[in-house]
Amino acid sequence: MRSRISRSRGGLRGFALLAAVGTFALGGPTAPAVAQTVGPPQLDPSKKASHSLDRFTYPQKQGCMRGNSGNSMIEEKPWSQLVLGFEQAHDQGLRGAGQTVAVIDTGVNAAHPRLQGKVQDGGSSVPDGGGDKDCDGHGTIVAGIIAAGQDQTGQTGYVGVAPDARILSVRQSSKLFVSDGNNATIGNTQTMAQAINIAVDRGASVINISQSSCQPIAQASNYNDYGNQELHNAVKDAYNAGVVVVVAAGNVGESCQKNAAGSPTTAVLPAWFDDYVLTVASVNQAGAPSEFTVPGPWVDVAAPGENLIALDPGVGGTGLASQIATGDNGQLGPIQGTSFAAPYVSGLAVLIKEKYERENRPLTAAQIMDRIKQTALHPGGINGRNDIVGYGVVDPAAALDDVVPAEWGVAAPPPKPTKLDSDVIPQKDFPSLIIALGGAGAGIAAIIFTAFLINAVRNVRARARENDSR
Template identity: 85%
Template structure:
């Protein structure tokens, strides 16, 4: 069976980025504001090249996104940055130093000043350049959330979660390159698998996958599907090599249908392989779940994914962007998607890994994932989780604390009260109560009868003695 495709969502014709300086017109389709979804098969598996598959019969149908020629300035800090509070970790010296995050996506525009010098070209499946180039803009936004440097001028408060971390860019997909025969775009479960193995071989700390393949549950369970099997093996291998794999929960639309809580019909890959990955849903500024998040039992935690401020992702971009225009009319709208919630969690995983390596007590991938889940702001529900936001929005301060709930010593249970309180008696168990009272009454009657009998015997013996004395 052929591998499943990752492709961008929607047939968008034009877009713009809106920043504080004004509207930025771009010469291509929108940067995918949502996790990318499944489409038809696309690559010739016999044409294998280093870093991925080399596509045949693919042509670039639209121009690359172009950055704003001016350095757009947005002074305020993003709400996501304020609510997560990860800058407190920076003040304590936790900035991702010595850590590398693999961003498996559409590439990263390494020329952006906030990313300059920290992007490693890990290989590309797209034929127009290496992984330090991003025509779509999607991967650049993701990389910026993880590792954007602070503004050297001090005019902007925007900064990445782990600003000293390096980014290994693996360019495994693009919606701008179309196969003329199948109308498919570049990127599928096989190229994704190869990218994951590539990242593991390069000893990265964390892998961020802000793309998803939505399939029916039956398809996801079909391990004869070579692409799905490869993807399963790749994330399992990463987990066993102590690499934390963070993935987007996926967004409703096209192949991704909104699952009923507790009864999914659509599987989201790689999130489907939940034992080995940490799956991230999106919440809005009010802390409510985003309407576009695909629910499922694989959802682990949530992070901000709406109304985001990001790096200008266009080629040559230097500033920030607060909106993105999508659709035929090119109307501006907020930047949102589980694609952009996931990198906040990837950055947090980096900081946790850095902290415990510095203290010479490194954590396994499973321990880091558990720490993030245990310290999240749990929603109501069985065991403090649900299928929409998992264990809740991540809490960096709690996750970076010295002790988390799962590590607390268990206290001895309090002694049981010796006094029988009124509310202990089963109020509705009348037969048992009657039997108990009857038994107690019989016991009392027996005692009284015994006392009477003893007294009678004594009286008889006393009269006998009196008669014998006469």
């Protein structure tokens, strides 16, 4: 049994994007909503996917998304870009140079001006083209958040987190190509595992997976589903190879249910394999968790995922978009989803990797993941985390500059100043001065009083002696 992608199939008009996050269909009956063992079962290391993609021959049932033909310039910077402040890293020369991010998704429209020359074709399960094509538009938005170049005309402030990084696009899914037999769409847990293996083989530094398979935990734990076990092995092998795998937490809807805190009933794959991936939830402009983000003990951090500005994801698109057509009727709606929170974290992982390699102190996948978690803006809760946003919203400045606890004793602490600079005027500490002077005064008074007392005693004794002699 292979868990497939199941998505709504709305009309594609203008910016039509069918869903904010890909969700794999559930095979078989839904298990009862009762708490199950949270972690995945013991892994059989022999159950591994191939290093090439299965090619589907499903017919295309809807046309590809088209780019906006009108003016799509958006001058203001996205709120997400302002809040995260990753452009400070660009000012320090950290822009993702020499790094490759694998985007395992619906493909990427490589002709978009902000992505030209950045996209490598990593293969495709979709019959109408390679990884440098995107009928659905989903993967193009993800790739733009990670690596979109700056606007050379200076009309917009939008830029990717790591604009000098390369994108390896592995097109493993599409919901526009549908089987006549069982109404299935392209993509499943097995093709996702295959895509991860390809990304590792092709030298990816980071892998972004903004798609998920939501399954009742009882079903996910049934490793007779060889796709799940192959996916588990794939993320483990990537982790051991030093590749950071960043995944979306999943959106409520279709087969994804909102888990109760501490008692999940729905597993989100590959987020469920938490030892080997970094799972990203979504927050809104107020910093609150998005209503649609799926909680779970595997959630690690959060990033902006609502009301976003993105590259126009349609074929022929050249500008930006702040809304896309979604749903069966193609109505306009905001760009949102944990799909689009994850690439902000993928971009950050790239910058961290670049920085430490430049300093000849390369970090392992575990160290990069821990650094991102430890420097996040922790929420209230036990140990500074909860099941909704994990360890909190990522903080790029801290992740790039702070010395985290795991590195104490390894990295030298910052030097402390040994003298005051000429422009620093020390301020009088008046309470301390008063206490000090008061103490000194009391001591002087005690000395004077003692001297007076000794002199008085001597005078009394002298008079007594005089009287005795008379």
